[in-house]
Amino acid sequence: MWRAGVSLAFPVDPDSHRIKELTLKGLAAPYNRAHHCFAVFTACATFCLIIAGALVTSNDAGLSIPDWPTSFGSFRIPPLHGGIRFEWSHRAIAGSIIVLTISIAVWTWLADRRRWMRWLGLAALGTVVAQAVLGGLTVLLLQPPWVSSAHAAVGQTFFCIAVVIAVFTGRRSMETVPQIEMDTHRPSLITLSLLSILVLYVQLILGAMFRHRGMSWWPHALNAPVVAIVLTWTAIRALSLYSKIEAVRRSAILLLALLITQLCLGFLAFMTRVAWGRDAVQPELPMVISTVAHVAVGALLLATAVILAIQVWRHVPVSFEERVPGRERRPVTA
Amino acid sequence: MNNKTWIAILSLLALALGLLVGCGKKEGAESQSAATPAATQPAAAPATPIDPATVASVTGTVKLDGAAPKAAKIDMSQDPACKGANTAETIIADGGNLANVFVYVKEGLGDRTFDVPKDAVTIDQQGCKYHPHVLGVMTGQNIQIKNDDPTTHNIHPTPAANREWNESQPPQAAPIEKSFAREEVMLPVKCNQHPWMKMYINVVKSPFYAVTGPDGKYEIKGLPPGDYTLAFVQEKLGEQTQKVTLAAKDSKTVDAAFKLQ
Numbered sequence: 001m002w003r004a005g006v007s008l009a010f011p012v013d014p015d016s017h018r019i020k021e022l023t024l025k026g027l028a029a030p031y032n033r034a035h036h037c038f039a040v041f042t043a044c045a046t047f048c049l050i051i052a053g054a055l056v057t058s059n060d061a062g063l064s065i066p067d068w069p070t071s072f073g074s075f076r077i078p079p080l081h082g083g084i085r086f087e088w089s090h091r092a093i094a095g096s097i098i099v100l101t102i103s104i105a106v107w108t109w110l111a112d113r114r115r116w117m118r119w120l121g122l123a124a125l126g127t128v129v130a131q132a133v134l135g136g137l138t139v140l141l142l143q144p145p146w147v148s149s150a151h152a153a154v155g156q157t158f159f160c161i162a163v164v165i166a167v168f169t170g171r172r173s174m175e176t177v178p179q180i181e182m183d184t185h186r187p188s189l190i191t192l193s194l195l196s197i198l199v200l201y202v203q204l205i206l207g208a209m210f211r212h213r214g215m216s217w218w219p220h221a222l223n224a225p226v227v228a229i230v231l232t233w234t235a236i237r238a239l240s241l242y243s244k245i246e247a248v249r250r251s252a253i254l255l256l257a258l259l260i261t262q263l264c265l266g267f268l269a270f271m272t273r274v275a276w277g278r279d280a281v282q283p284e285l286p287m288v289i290s291t292v293a294h295v296a297v298g299a300l301l302l303a304t305a306v307i308l309a310i311q312v313w314r315h316v317p318v319s320f321e322e323r324v325p326g327r328e329r330r331p332v333t334a
Numbered sequence: 335m336n337n338k339t340w341i342a343i344l345s346l347l348a349l350a351l352g353l354l355v356g357c358g359k360k361e362g363a364e365s366q367s368a369a370t371p372a373a374t375q376p377a378a379a380p381a382t383p384i385d386p387a388t389v390a391s392v393t394g395t396v397k398l399d400g401a402a403p404k405a406a407k408i409d410m411s412q413d414p415a416c417k418g419a420n421t422a423e424t425i426i427a428d429g430g431n432l433a434n435v436f437v438y439v440k441e442g443l444g445d446r447t448f449d450v451p452k453d454a455v456t457i458d459q460q461g462c463k464y465h466p467h468v469l470g471v472m473t474g475q476n477i478q479i480k481n482d483d484p485t486t487h488n489i490h491p492t493p494a495a496n497r498e499w500n501e502s503q504p505p506q507a508a509p510i511e512k513s514f515a516r517e518e519v520m521l522p523v524k525c526n527q528h529p530w531m532k533m534y535i536n537v538v539k540s541p542f543y544a545v546t547g548p549d550g551k552y553e554i555k556g557l558p559p560g561d562y563t564l565a566f567v568q569e570k571l572g573e574q575t576q577k578v579t580l581a582a583k584d585s586k587t588v589d590a591a592f593k594l595q
Contacts, residue, residue, distance in 0.1 A: 059529060060524075060529045061526050061527070061529070063488065063490055063500045063526040064488055064527040065502070066490075066500045072502060072504075079485075079486065081412065081414070081415065081485060081527070082412050082416075082529075083526045083527040083529065084486070085412075142498050142500055279424070280406075281406045281422040281424065282409065282529045
């Protein structure tokens with residue numbers, strides 16, 4: 001287990017300016033139940049959208065409707081058979097998500113006093129518009145791998161934003177005073193958390209490029225152990241040193257559980273699609289289920305890593321001494 | 335947010351939408367040009383004359399070494415209108431005779447040019463399958479695509495050397511006419527609505543090609559005397575080549591055999 005050593009990870013002097021600042025940040029806005037429920041609904045709907053998108057790719061149905069934004073030249077519901085049912089459902093859910101996102105952005109702007117949360121609402125709106133544009137380009141440009149992969153990556157980014165809004169409009173986040181412990185370890189937990197997000201993004205892009213036939217499977221498979229090591233390191237560091245902080249502990253446990261699930265699903269997806277399904281004449285149910293589950297759990301994993309990073313940022317700040325650049329630490333001669 | 339920020343955000347949105355509309359229009363325009371029948375395209379170089387009194391022919395049979403694999407079953411249940419034969423056509427070998435092998439003169443024709451046939455070749459979508467499964471055409475030759483199914487299909491070639499396109503075709507719709515400008519062997523065509531629907535178009539510059547029938551036989555007629563390389567291409571088993579020398583009025587047999595990989 002990781003040892004705190006001569007840890008400075010103790011509850012610091014409550015009078016310190018840093019603690020006051022963090023505490024105030026945590027209590028800056030009143031809890032709004034309706035707003036929170038709507039944010040949770042938006043995040044859940046976004047998760048459904050990711051599953052719908054994964055179904056489109058797994059069933060090779062991305063171009064079953066050759067036009068966009070219309071479907072076969074109109075906005076009416078087309079006959080839902082074959083690949084059309086996957087593609088059109090994805091478009092319908094995406095349309096609903098745009099409406100939900102406009103609502104949550106406006107509501108957050110009006111109801112939430114936290115400045116960063118207001119901007120997050122606007123960022124959600126910008127991301128969902130970018131995502132819609134990428135979805136359109138995917139159809140109109142006949143699925144170039146880089147556009148389709150960008151569509152996959154931006155989709156999961158939007159999901160992360162939706163989850164962050166949902167978590168940080170919750171009662172627990174808004175009414176609980178953050179428990180704060182200073183981090184004196186190298187690399188710091190926030191560095192590890194950010195590194196986890198980075199390796200997950202790289203893995204997401206490699207996976208998307210493979211799914212959209214822009215790359216072989218092996219870069220994605222080769223990066224999987226890197227992701228496993230970084231995420232395990234982050235979660236174990238969080239659990240061994242900061243398990244008293246509930247928000248950090250819960251996120252770290254969830255991260256570990258999702259990582260194990262995701263590795264199993266990745267192996268299953270590899271077996272069904274690459275090893276056994278290479279010569280399949282059509283997408284078969286086992287390969288569709290395993291790959292869709294792999295994408296869905298991947299999205300949850302990324303969102304959890306983002307939440308962990310935010311919780312670490314709130315609860316486990318890097319101690320001041322560590323953040324002072326080396327050259328500024330030199331004594332100043334009079 | 336101040337007014338300037340709002341204006342910047344709205345401008346970005348307008349730009350994104352403009353780009354999309356632009357892409358859509360460009361796609362439509364290119365699609366139209368791709369659909370232009372060969373008859374209306376600029377005239378090609380005149381065909382190199384061939385003396386009909388000296389022409390030779392090549393015939394042969396393509397075999398599969400070893401037992402043919404059992405054809406994979408297709409699940410067409412996702413569209414009730416699909417009632418075709420539910421077996422895949424990846425390797426069809428009846429009694430060791432390999433069907434759907436594209437045979438063509440790969441080398442030996444030099445700089446000769448050939449007239450493009452005025453008649454279109456037809457691809458029929460019937461029983462949620464493409465008929466034929468393997469097709470040969472000349473560059474610029476019209477391909478007429480029909481839909482005889484009571485369901486909508488989309489026709490989506492995914493070429494490497496030609497331009498990709500994707501069009502839907504509802505039941506009883508007028509045939510779609512297309513042509514391919516560049517040589518490309520085993521150009522895949524698929525339907526994204528029915529993912530088992532696959533076929534291959536082979537686009538070559540000469541009329542000297544054939545596709546083996548269910549008996550594995552092929553025949554290429556009208557070849558001028560010369561030394562040629564014949565290529566045999568199968569969608570899964572790859573390509574083989576054989577050299578053949580044809581004298582005037584020759585009729586030679588060139589057989590080939592593929593091994594399961």
